[in-house]
Amino acid sequence: MGGARWDEDDWKRASAATAGKRTEDIFAASGMHPSLNPYGVNRESRDSLVNPESNAIIIGLDVTGSMGIIADTMAREGLGILVEEILKRKPVSDPHILACGIGDAYCDDAPLQVTQFEADIRIADQLKMIWLEKGGGGNSHESYHLPWYFAAQHTQIDCFEKRSKKGYLFTVGDEEPPEELLAAHAKAIFGDSLQRDLSVHELLTLVSRSYHVFHVVVEEGNYARAYLPQVLDKWKKLLGQRVLRLKDYRRLAEVVVSAIEVNEGRDREAVTRSWSGDTSVVVAHALGTLPATTATSTVDKLRALVRF
């Protein structure tokens, strides 16, 4: 998928259609749409004539409890900002976006929902098909690792296959990371037979082969408001500087774009300054000390010796 091109006018029309509507009017689903069920499916991000150098970007949104507000904001404005800013700023070319709805593998009916990779307005249409189950259990985490497993095992992306360029994967939520993916959950959710449970560290090893993995902590979320130090500590032990602190959920798109820019080698301070007003403050807070990585050619890579 991903064979079409983003059209700003399409987005303006779609965004205007959400004005004045309540979240439950926009996200009207009362169950998981079959087309979003990850069981036994693969998703592809392929180059095409209109997107010759595609780049896969996955955004996984916590849809438990009050976190549905994030998906609501992305459907109204966020996706438009995300794509338009990527096209304008060009940290990567030809973005193909896949959105996920993340729930809880232990207790939800739809612990993971996945759209296709799309390059045009269809991503917004599919996002709105996600069921805001508003579940989640009494535990301290949601199943943020499900998109990792899905990305690693069930996506095929030309940016990596053809150009050895990793895709991007952002998960967004207010709770702690889970500790493991149970083989029973992998069977039930994806139809995969794992020989054993996989720890969250093993899942990161798996997904990091082909994706840059980030997590966005929604500081306004109920759980994060109560246990922020604990949430940050656990995520930082896993992802280090790739934990982004979001203090205004309405600026998620800008934070995601900025993280991609910095990861692609742009100066963090310059990226922060490129946004105006409050947005620059939110972006600076989110990026923290995220280091700019310098892209090296394959020649440099072969000759490179990493000295510790």
Place this chain on the structure above:
Amino acid sequence: MRTDLADLTAATLLAIPAAEPRRLFSGDADEVKKAYRLLAMKWHPDRSADPRAHAVFLHIGYLYEQAAQHTAAAHGPLQQRALDGRTYEINYLRRHQFELGSLYVGTTVAAFVVDAGHADLVERAERTIKGLDYASEKMRQQIAPHLPAYPFAGAFRTADAHVIVMRKAPDALLLRDVLDHFGGRLDARHVAWIVSSLLNLCCYFQYAGIAHNAVSLDTCFMSPREHSVALLGGWWYAARLGERMLAAPAATVDWAPHGLLASKRADIRTDLELVRALGRALLGDISGMRLQRERAAPPAMIDWLRLPASGDPIEEYRTWRTQVLHDSFGARRFAELPLTQSDIYL
């Protein structure tokens, strides 16, 4: 020679791994040169308006240099003058560059010429190899033939390099060269015994309390006759488990367990992950993404190669032998690989 060279984009060209020049330059010396000229004309920064022209020009130049070594200067005598005034000559069959210098593959030796600036890594390799210990004579007999013998066949300093010469079996072939010979993909049955052999070595590493940290196509030699693998290269990066690593090649950083760069400590999981990456590379796709689609191996084997390692080499080896190989190939059978040194190097 590829007929679509002129259509290749900057991104496609830059994505060709430097270690795989034959993906761009195939054929004999004349064809390689012709292809290089065509590409160089197109991508010379004075001619191309593409902002990446300079990077592409450098990259294709490097790939050409590598491909030319395969086709024109594949073998010859290597002469090295030691600091003590003696001159050494090694007849080699194939030369490879690696991140510390050059590897010369000979009939009965592999000579590593390491740039003088890496004395600490050379010292680390010698210390580790010298200290390899075995629980019993039986273990020594089983494992030692697959590791570098100490004392080395030769070790000396030149004005600008350290030269380490290791003995190897006459039929031992560098995996990189074998993979090139087969056009980038080995039959899954042969990948299976290579992985088995390396997992066995990982079990020994756990016993010996070390991690090698650089298992790859460029450090392993296979013996088609014996169905075994000798791990001769890459010892520069070895360390005792838990010890701080001095360095690692980029490939290790790419495929090692998540968080390795943060801890910088030797961990057996690195070797286990690198064995899986090597298995995928031998099947033609180190990323593992295409293996299923291209049916490069039986599903059970692909699943195992793609999933992360557990961290327990004995458990890994047991699962591999009793479950994965059985589910993939049924009862054990010797898969003959009629391949000799002369098929590849002469």
